[in-house]
Amino acid sequence: MPGTDRRAWEVVLESIEADLLSGRLAPGDHLPAERALAADLGVGRSSVREALRVLEVLGLIRTAAGSGPSAGAIVVALPGGGMSALMRLQVAAQGFPVADVVKTRLILEAAVVAELARASEPAGDTGPAGASAHPDLTGSAQLLDAMEAPDLTEAEFLALDTQFHLSLATASGNQVITATMAGLRSAIEGYAQAGALGLASWAETSARLRGEHRGILAAIDSADPELARALVVSHIEGYYAETHDRPLHARPPAPEPT
């Protein structure tokens, strides 16, 4: 019979996935207790725990010890953490080249700002089927204000920068893009910080970045998709080239032929 050859924890994972797909489990629901799940599926508790651990890292469930309504494993479906862990580790393991991460981020963010600009059309929207009239960018603007503080360290500035770019993705309303952008961003966080330390003049660079941010937001507000897209492209390509001493689309330096 099929299924017997699968590893025990895979059986658990598939069972839970089937419950999700069939609607027996929905966000907010409690999973059965680990011991009960083990008994139901005929596997050991440790196998159940391995499956639950995977689901937790992937952002599908949240676990809490103790008793009461908030205890146990609860379906949450928050993809951000899982995507970040996946991309961070793949970059660490050299499965994802940093340049590919940046290129992908560039594509997604350019599309996001172009759509935001399109949706920002003052009158007549994109039609009655338009996603959401006038996406909320007040949070993004507030982040830009916070970045004007003169005594920010590189790390603080970059943390706000991350939040700003992420807020644009959030404003687009696309859950997949939001989570992916969060993952891409966290994957290269270390590189962005390392690059900032090697810059000739941080004050000069950060001033330029601030100005570019304002320009992007202005282009969105003025409903100019192509301008917004172009500004994002030069913003990201510029920072990459400045911190890596080569343009984004160049071949990386040949690996040492040791």
Added chain:
Amino acid sequence: MPGTDRRAWEVVLESIEADLLSGRLAPGDHLPAERALAADLGVGRSSVREALRVLEVLGLIRTAAGSGPSAGAIVVALPGGGMSALMRLQVAAQGFPVADVVKTRLILEAAVVAELARASEPAGDTGPAGASAHPDLTGSAQLLDAMEAPDLTEAEFLALDTQFHLSLATASGNQVITATMAGLRSAIEGYAQAGALGLASWAETSARLRGEHRGILAAIDSADPELARALVVSHIEGYYAETHDRPLHARPPAPEPT
């Protein structure tokens, strides 16, 4: 002291991530045996196994029992499987709306074919820094030939369709996009199949899809980025609208107010 309050399996995960980042671990390397790892880090073997399970699902390692050089846990960094699992489960758990998945796929694939068309410029490339001259699309073309077989079932056709679209991403050479496209595609595989069964005329639709595929490839070959992009957009939007009875950018029908 920090780190003590973290859960045991997180300690293992962080330890391995640190080894990857520092270069102590690289693709192809063996991880220490589970029992040794547990002893080194002062945790139980079950905690080590939970961490390794996560790494395995994320595509970071491959495990094999037995003895010899191929046994044990080996760093592999194959992001496709992990991305697929993550997106499939997030769609199942309603963290990712299907429409957002399709929209994201549309953005990425449009960018991919546009870049392929740009790189297909017959002479003078994109300069000495160009990614790779003339990306290899023979595999993509062969898949289209295979899709001409008249006796294909819906499932077989869609499987080839998945491979075709994935081959385009692969041809771009971008690891992140390739893995992401694989994940997006596997996440909506079930919906694509269910949609195919509800079509008025599968023969008619599949014939149209075949023609559109040829057109996309032709646009790439003729180095026309904008045409390739437009064809991809209408290809994906068309299939979505046909199988969901509404355009991709429309609001989904209001949920039942039960």
Added chain:
DNA sequence: CGTGTACTGTGGTCAGACCACACCCGTCGC
């Protein structure tokens, strides 16, 4: 009626045991 304490069930962790497996190497037979 309020308060505090024991109880119960949860996830978190560990230790130990057994299994199947695959390689390695020594022995045995030719």
Added chain:
DNA sequence: GCGACGGGTGTGGTCTGACCACAGTACACG
């Protein structure tokens, strides 16, 4: 001398049982 065969050894895979910390709950007590 050489090949085949068999046990030895170490691996991941799994299960069992136990203990802990924790948080809510029920009940007895004042």
